Amino acid sequence: MADITAPAYRTIPIVPALKPGAMEGKGPYIANDKHQEALGFPGQLVDNWHDKAIAKMGELLGKFRSLRVYMDACVHCGACADKCHYFIGTQDPKNMPVARQDLMRSVYRRYFTFAGKYFPKLVGARDLTREVLDEWYNYFHQCSECRRCSVFCPYGIDTAEVTMAAREILASIGMGQKYSNEIIGKVHKIGNNLGLPEPALRDTLEGLEEDVKDDTGLDIRFPLDVKGAEVLLITPSADFFAEPHIDGLIGYAKVFHATGTSWTLSSMASEGANFGMFIGSYDQLRKIALRIREAALELGVKRIVVGECGHAWRVAYSFWNTLSGVGDGADETDRFAQMLQRQLDHRYKQPTHICEFTWDLIQRDALKFDKSKNDKYVITFHDSCNVARGSRMGDTPGGQFEIPRNIIKAVANNFVEMDPNTTRERTFCCGGGGGLLTDDLMDLRVKGALPRMEVLNQAVQQHGVNYMAAICAICKTQFSKVMPVYGFDRRMVGGVHQLVSNAIILGDN
C-alpha cells in the first residue's frame, strides 16, 4: 500500500486528458489449474485457444440478446466515454466504456461480420491474437460491471454485459481470474466466500451473541440452521466478522429481536455474494443461487431476506426467480419453481431486502429509535452501483434510492446529500466492485475511487460529513481500504443498519 498514492482531485469535474497506455499491464493474477478445474474450466491456456474462444463467442452471441445487439448497435457517439470511474481515475483511453467494448467488438467484427471479414481496417476489425487476448484479460479486469455507462448510452449498451462475456470466454480457454474463481470454489466446497466452515461460523455467531449481550444486556440471538424459522437471512459472509460490516449484522439482529421475528442463517447458504455474475458464467451464477433454494427448502422458511450487499441484491432481486425460483408468479406447470413458491409467504416480497424489511416496520411504527444516538454523525449516502442500476426496492421505480435514505432519516438527525451528478442512478462505483476487490489490483482500486472521493471531499468541506453510509459489503471493504489513501478515516464508511443498531430502542421482547 505504501507505494500507492491517490491521484489528485480535479478542480472542476472536467473530462481528463487521455494517457494512452497508462494502465497497460498483465492484469490481476490468473487462476491456477486447481481453481480453474474446480469450476469445470481448463487449468491452463488450451492449445487451440483461438478457435475455442471464437466458438465460445459465437455461442454467447446466440444465447444473449444483450451481447448480440450491443456488438452491432454502437455508433461510437462517445456519450459513455467519460462516464466510467476507471477512465476518470486512470485516464487510460481503453477504460472508456466504448473503447472497452471495442476490444471485443473489433474481434466480433473480424469473425462475425461481412465488413470486418473483407474490410477489417475500415471498421476497426482485428484478429484475435495472443496480444489481443492479454489486452482483454487486462482491461476486462478494469471494469467493475457497474453499468454507469449504460445509463447514458442512447441504445442502453451495457458494458458490463460485454465484460461478463469476455471473462466467460477467457475462463473457458484457461484464463480465469484467480480472485473470483478461488472464491467461487470456496462457496461450492464450504458454503461461503470466506471459507468459514459450519463449526467456525457457529462459534463466530455465539461470540457475537456474547458481545452484544455485554453491550446491551439483552439476549439477542444469531440463530443458525433453525428449521421452521420464518425468515432466512442471506447476507454476504463479510458481515460475520469484517469491519464495519459486522455492525450491520448486529443491526439486522436487533431489528428481528425488536419485532420478535423468528429468523435463521444457513450454514449451507452462508453467503449472499454471487461471484458467478462477475465472471459472466450463467452456469456458476445458477449453481451458487441454487444453494439458497436448497437451504430455503430444507429449513422450510416462509420469507427470504437479503442483507446489505450490492451485487448480491442485484442477483437476488433480478435473477433469483429465474435461477432458483425464489420469487413469485411461476406458472402452475412450473414444478421446479412451484416447489419453493408454494412454501413462501406471498404477502411479502420474495426476496425482501433488509432495508425494505426495516422500512416496512418503521412505517408500521413497530420500531422505536433514539435518534440522538447518531448525533455525532453528519451522514451522507453512497448509492451502491448494483442496487442503484440493477435492482429495486419497494413498489415504485427508484425505491432503491428512497428507502435507505428514509431509514437513515428515521434513525439519525443529520443527513446531507452529495453532488446529484454522482448519486442515485448516476452514482459512481466504489472502485472495487465486479470481482476487482483484490490486493493485486490495489492501484486500480485507488484510482477508481477518485470520482467518489472528490465529491465526498466536497461534502466534508461543505457540511462536515463524517459518516458515509453504504449498503454493500464490497463498498464497505473497498472504502475502508482506500479512504486512508485519500486522507480520510477508514471508519467513515459504515452500513445503514449500523446506524439502525445505534439508535434502536429495544424493549422487552
Added chain:
Amino acid sequence: MSILVAILFYFAVLVFAAGLIYRIGLYARTPAPLKIPTTPAPTTRGGVVLRMTREVVLFESLFKGNLWTWAMGWLFHVSLAVVTVRHLRYFLEPVPAWVGFIQPFGQYAGITMVIGLFGLWARRLFVERIRYISTPSDHLWLVVLIVIGLSGLLMSFVVHTDVIGVKNFFVGLLQFRIGAVPSDILLLGHLFLVFALLALFPISKLLHAPGVFFSPTRNQTDNPREHRHLSAWASKLESEN
C-alpha cells in the same frame, strides 16, 4: 444509364429489406435469459412503451449523457425523418396532402440535417476522446451522409434538376417500368450514395436503428420478483436435474 440506375435501385432495396429482416429476425430469436433493465425502470408494459418512445423520439439517455452530441444528433435524425417523408412525393402519385404540407419544411430540414452532420463530425475530429474511438468507417458514414445532403440541397436550391423526370422514373420503377432517368451528375451521385447506404445498412453501424428496440436494458419490464422470467435454453437446465 437508366437501366443501371434501375438495377441498382432494385438491388439496394432488396438487400436493404432482406438484410434488415434477417437481422431483426436474429435479434428477435436470440433469447434474453436474465432480467437486466437499467433501473430505475418501468414496472409495467405501458411504462416500457413510454420509456422506449422517449428513447426513440427524444434520445433521452443521450440527453443525459452529452448535450452537444444530443443536440447535433437529434437535429440530424429529426431532419432526416422530415426529409425522408418529403421525398415520398417522388414516389407517390397523386401526392398525399400531408406530404405536400411537409414540403416547405422538408427543404429547410435538408439544411438543418447537414448542420447536424457537420456538428457531429466536428466532435469526431476535434474532441480527443471521440477521435480516439472513431474508426475510418465512422468518418466515412458522416461524409457519405453529408454528400447526400449537400447534393440534395444543391438540386433544391441552386441547380434545379428535372424533378418531373425524376418522379416519372421512380413512379415507373415502382410499377416495374424502366423509363429514362435525367442524366444530371448531381442527381446520379445523390442516388448512387443513397443506394449504397441502403445496401450497406444491414451490415453496418446503421443497425443501431433496429437495435435500440431490442436492447434488454431499455425494453424489459422491471418485475423480476413478480413474474418468473425464463428463456428456453435456461429452462432446459432445470429438466436436466
